[in-house]
Every structure is written in structure tokens, then in C-alpha cells.
Amino acid sequence: MNILKKEDNFDHNIFFEEIANIKKDYIKNGFVFISSSKFLELLSYLGVSNSELDFLKTIGNNLPPDPTLKFRESRNGRFFHNNSQGFIYRTEFQPFVLSSSEDFIRHDSGQxxxxxxxxxxLTRNAAFQGLLRIKNLIINNISIHPRPNLNYKTSDWVTTVFNLRTLTSKDLLGEPALEGVHSDGVDHTMTTILGYENMTDDSAITHIHSNEEKSGIGFSQTKKEYLLASMRHKNFLDTVLIKDNEHKHSLSPVYQKNEDKLANRDMLIFFTRKPCVEGHVSFDYDSNEPHPDYPVKFNVQ
Structure with a gap:
């Protein structure tokens, strides 16, 4: 069965009704779980093909070592959401930094x-672009608690996308959130699973905490009264979206089912915030210039 067959008589109103329902839950709770089946449905409305989806399942096989974490392989890139003109494009390369003042406490904080x-x-793949387009529709025009030194007067957004593989072996435990309870220094964090191998059912559980919880501690040290929800990415494209400045989160490690084989977990992480103004730790690394070598541009709808 072709799950993503686009019907000739497709009514775009259905698509926007589905987005509105997700947005309603997101506004109410400050976080939302979007199931695999729901995201596949949304992408079908955008005309995404099965072959484009299947490509996402294999993209984690071509990742280089992470610059600071031995148990991770990674790539990243930045996208500018020009909502006033109705398109999203890839920006030029920029270094990445998260600070402890943004509730990110780890050995490489501020680095x-x-x-x-x-x-x-990946960036030219219609399914990948669809994920960015759908996130843009969900987060636009909703109230959020502002972060300092970001420009909330604009309708534009900046998204840094990470393509990550977390690995666990006999000798090395892979931790999707080594930093423990944290925020990501943005306005909206979206995490989407692409696949996993040899991973136990208690691996990589996402816990949502209130902002009263202490940053930088492990889940075993957290307080039950500050735990708002727990959820697990299990099926291809299961997605969690969090208002990052209103809730903190943590994740359990990746554990092996069979200790003789590597365990891995492949994710796309979308960090979206308003553009920086002077005084922000990332102000010098927040260019909106298009990528000179690998330009990509697509409509927001």
C-alpha cells in the first residue's frame, strides 16, 4: 500500500485543520507529541513520496564523528524562515554555541x-523540507515566554538542524542528553526519530520537566512534582515539540539489547529561535546570508 499517495481531490483545509489541532495542544501544554502516523499524514498532504521518506531512514549511515562527544556522530546546518516573503532557505555555515546561562550545563558549554x-x-529532500515547513506552521503566531537578546519584533525564525546518531557499545554509553535536565537556548525544540537498532525499550525516554527543576542533574535526582510528562520516540517520524524556554527536558541513555552489537539511534533535532540581537552569545554567529555552495530555498506552504 502506498501510504503517501496524494489524492487528486485533496482539500487543503484538512491539512490546516490538522495543524490547528496540533497547535491547540501545543499552546495548552507547552509541549506536544506528534505520532508517526500523524506526521506521515501531514507529509502526504504536501505530496512527499515514499522514496523521499525512505531516504531519511538511511541518512544516519553517513555521519562523521561529533566534535566533542565520543559516542555521537553528527552534522548540522542552519535555515532562515523568511515568513514575510513566504520561504525558507539554507544559510551559510556558522559555528554553534550554547551557554550555561541558557540552562545548558555540560563540559562543552560556551565552547x-x-x-x-x-x-x-538531505537538505534537498522533500520530506526533510516538509518537517521544517510543518514546524514553521505550528510555531507561528503563538505566545511564548521570550528569551533575552532575541528579536521578537520580527516574524522570521532561525532553525539549526542537527542530524545525529547516538552509539552505545560495551565500552561506551551513548547519552542523547549527557547534560541531564536542560534547555536548548531556543524558543521551540523539535526532535524527530529516523530509526534505531539494537536498542532496549527503556532507552531514550524523553522527560518533560517544569522550569522549577534544577538544570544539569540526572533524571534520578529530579523531583516527581516537577515531572510533567514522559514519552518515547518509537516509530519512524515520532516527534516531540517543546516550548524550550517554558519547560526543561532530559533523556535516558541508549542501552543495548545485545551487548555484542552496537546500539544506535538516529534523530533530526530542530532548534528554532528568533534572530539574535547584540548581547546574545550567538550574535556573531547568526548570519542570514544564503549558503554560497549548497543553496536551498523552498516555500513555507
Whole structure:
């Protein structure tokens, strides 16, 4: 059965009704779980093909080592959401930094990290672009608690996308959130699973915490009264979206089912915030210039 067959008599109103329902839950709770089946449905409305989806399942096989974490392979890239003109495009390369003042407490907090860029095959993939387009529709025109030194007067957004594979072996435990309870220094964090191998059912559980919880501690040290929800990415494209400045989150490690084989977990992480103004830790690394070598541009709808 072709799950993503686009019907000739498709009514775009259905698509926007589905987006509105997700947005309603997101506004109410400050976080939302979007199931695999729901995201596949949304992407079908955008005309995404099965072959484009199947490509996402294999993109984690071509990732270089992460610059600071031994148990991770990674790439990243940046996208500018020009909502006033109705398109999203890839920006030029920029280093990446997250600070402890943004509730990100880890050995590389405040360190300027340089990742290998996202592959052009990924950025030109219609399913990948669909994920960005759908996120843009959900987060636009909703109230959020502002972060300092970001420009909330504009309708534009900046998204840094990470393509990540977390690995666990006999000798090395892969931790999707080594930093423990944290925020990502943005307005909206979206995490989407692409696949996994040899991973136990208690691996990589996402816990949503209130902002009263202490940053930088492990889940075993957290308080039950600050735990708002727990959820697990299980099926291809299961997605969690969090208002990042209103809730913190943590994740359990990736554990092996069979200790003789590597366990891995492949994700796309979308960090979206308003453009920086002077005084922000990323102000010098927040260019909106298009990528000179691998330009990509597509409509927001």
C-alpha cells in the first residue's frame, strides 16, 4: 500500500485543520507529541513520496564523528524562515554555541563548536523540507515566554538542524542528553526519530520537566512534582515539540539489547529561535546570508 499517495481531490483545509489541532495542544501544554502516523499524514498532504521518506531512514549511515562527544556522530546546518516573503532557505555555515546561562550545563558549554555541514541530499529532500515547513506552521503566531537578546519584533525564525546518531557499545554509553535536565537556548525544540537498532525499550525516554527543576542533574535526582510528562520516540517520524524556554527536558541513555552489537539511534533535532540581537552569545554567529555552495530555498506552504 502506498501510504503517501496524494489524492487528486485533496482539500487543503484538512491539512490546516490538522495543524490547528496540533497547535491547540501545543499552546495548552507547552509541549506536544506528534505520532508517526500523524506526521506521515501531514507529509502526504504536501505530496512527499515514499522514496523521499525512505531516504531519511538511511541518512544516519553517513555521519562523521561529533566534535566533542565520543559516542555521537553528527552534522548540522542552519535555515532562515523568511515568513514575510513566504520561504525558507539554507544559510551559510556558522559555528554553534550554547551557554550555561541558557540552562545548558555540560563540559562543552560556551565552547564554539564546528560541525560538518548537513548533506545536500538531505537538505534537498522533500520530506526533510516538509518537517521544517510543518514546524514553521505550528510555531507561528503563538505566545511564548521570550528569551533575552532575541528579536521578537520580527516574524522570521532561525532553525539549526542537527542530524545525529547516538552509539552505545560495551565500552561506551551513548547519552542523547549527557547534560541531564536542560534547555536548548531556543524558543521551540523539535526532535524527530529516523530509526534505531539494537536498542532496549527503556532507552531514550524523553522527560518533560517544569522550569522549577534544577538544570544539569540526572533524571534520578529530579523531583516527581516537577515531572510533567514522559514519552518515547518509537516509530519512524515520532516527534516531540517543546516550548524550550517554558519547560526543561532530559533523556535516558541508549542501552543495548545485545551487548555484542552496537546500539544506535538516529534523530533530526530542530532548534528554532528568533534572530539574535547584540548581547546574545550567538550574535556573531547568526548570519542570514544564503549558503554560497549548497543553496536551498523552498516555500513555507
Amino acid at each position: 564554539l563548536r564546528k560541525f560538518t555541514g548537513l548533506s545536500e541530499d
